[in-house]
Amino acid sequence: MDVNFRKIDVDQYDEDVLLDSELYEADPRDPAQVLDDAKQKATAVRSSLSKGDIVGALTLVLTDTPYGPNVEEAKNLNLQTLVTILNSTKATEIPGVVRSLSQDAQDTLMKYLYKGMGLPGWGDVSGSVLLGWHEKLTEVAGTGCIVRAMTDRRLV
Template identity: 80%
Template sequence: MDISFRKIDVDAYDEDVLLETELYDPDPRDPQQVIDDAKAKAASVRTSLAKSDTLGALVTVLDNPPYGSNVEEAKNLTLQTIVTVLNNTKATDIPNVVKSLSSEAQDTLMKYLYKGMGLPGWGDVSGSVLLGWHEKLTEVAGTGCIVRAMTDRRSV
């Protein structure tokens, strides 16, 4: 039985195929610049956390996140930085921090929460931390935040 037809990429023959690059504008920065920015943010976040400024650390790391397919190293570094902030925040402080974020920052945080949950074994973060932040973020931002995070084509 001939099954070679299953190996044909039919999208290669479709004129109307929608490419990921057509869905959103890529990050205008050079990939090396994106990595350098992520490293600078990580250092700034460590400084803010040393001063017990959780909100400042979270705002810093959520501002202008790396998007695109050629900046995976910067995306992973940003995720690790966010996980550090989440782990260093007391559960009683989470609602106030979430309320102080802009709606765009809340949506970006939701994307990172889902990215963290999508890691095999959830990486180096406890599931209870991610779920706790998800719960508080959903209480403040509503379910619209979840929908915007899931439907946005720009992946973090």
């Protein structure tokens, strides 16, 4: 069956189309600076991790996360940094770490968990690690946290 008609961009015929950019506030930083910030964070996270400060490292990587268009490189770098933290945390420590995050950081972490689950085999993303974090995070932050990860248009 011909399904190509489903791929026609019908919005181009709508003069009053609602654009993605109207649904959230754009990041005020310019793409180059966002990438710079992400690189600095990656370095800072590595030093935090070497000291065993997982909460500090997570808080760092979950603040001012890159979102929106034109910052793909920074997004990937930030996800990579985050995955490093997730992979290096012992399963028994996860509940304590999750509980000491701020509510905003919890919501952002949930967004990254879902993004990671959408990229199986990308980098060293491991499904079982993500699911372990997801379980503990949902116990603490509830279904509301999942709903916020779905509604927020500032995609990480």
